[in-house]
Amino acid sequence: MGKGKGELKMLFAVKLNDNETDSLVGKILEHYKSYSPPQSAVIPVLQEIQGKLGYIPRRAFEKVSTVLKVPSSHLYGVATFYHQFRLKLLGKHIITICAGTACHIGGTNTIRNVLVRYLKLKPMEDTTDDGLFTVQIVRCIGCCSLAPIIKVDEDVYGKVEPSQIMKILAKYRRAT
Template sequence: MLDQSYYEKADEIIGRYGKKPSSLIPIMQDIQGEYRYLPGELLTYTAQQIGVTEAKAYSVATFYENLSFEPKGKYVIKVCDGTACHVRKSMPILEALYKELGLSKKKHTTDDMIFTVETVSCLGACGLAPTLMVNEEVHPKMSPEKVVALVQELRGEGA
């Protein structure tokens, strides 16, 4: 059960776009932008408020890969595993992240909700491979050593 403040924030976001079915995607994006994930209860609530079925709302939300029903950490690290990054050894970078953060293919977010690690098919920076992103910032030509240093810097250990 979500705190009432979540519904109040949803009402504020819905108010920006209007209570109409065509507002579903921008509302979902803004809710996720606020909480770093899309709480299922808020998706159901939004659907009711804008006049779409719950099934339709979930259908749209699950279609878009960038929308997530799972809470994410403060830092979302996306490791590229596209062809250019893969052949330039992106998987050792991912393994170094998993080891440093105590994560795995099945556990993507640290218990303290600071880090989430995901793999993506392409970041569109093939010439800078291997590449990863932290939130919206691209980090080119990474290595396992560089990624450990980056995590330590994000934790505040490198300061």
Template sequence: MNKSFDYSKLDTILKNHEFKSSNIIAILQDIQGIYRYLPKEIFPYLSKNLGVSKAKIYGIATFYENFSLEPKGKYVIKVCNGTACHVRGSIPILNILRKELKLSDTKTTTDDLMFSLETVSCLGACGLAPAITINDKVHGSMTPDKAMELLNSLKEEK
């Protein structure tokens, strides 16, 4: 196990869930809540402490779309590319955000871990198309200019 990784946070989470393997999803959610992703160091540690194979824990972590094995930014921006959003102009919004954040379809998180930019198939906010979310808060009727205003306000919060 990685000696530099702080396992005390994991111990607290495991204690809160009574070291029950039946709570694995909640445990993974709590871990991701702290780190904003699931660090590779957690898998052998959880396996040992919960009596569940690393493969099973990894399988759960990769099955559910909400879990990430890659670091995510403090602000996770999701641009909807469902039919309604696409038709109403989601791609120019995505492009301006990518350009401003110096991201691409393969590089989705800024180096300073402030922003992650993702596309999703549908946010379920079709009546507000085009829509984006920032940390799961929906922003509808977006335009590239409105997206830049939101981004700049987040940058100022830093």
């Protein structure tokens, strides 16, 4: 899925209620009803839902399952197999942790652990309960001479020490 400017606006949309979700998913499914076999539409449908909402809500699985006649367990399996799909809305601010070799040696794991504790992230979760931050790990940001690196949105922070995390994130909490 690309990252066009129009798409980014959708990533921060508010969650829809059940009726709004059903309506949006129904409109998307209209374009895919004629796919044969119906399973061939699963990935494009999930991509389009996520493109509109920024994630795939649980409610969407029920509607897609009914229309495409594909078990919801299969849909969930596809959505959890492919890294591109999200089952939870992204936070307002995206924290990207570099896990490249230089950053790893420089202490990325410690920084990640501090972020998880400070943000009170639950196991297997990457977005805070208040929806303010999402933490993502990438292979390389491309600023190896500044290792270890984190990015918050488009702001790059180099030579990050664990003791700096609270101060860095305070800037984004105030801006909200």
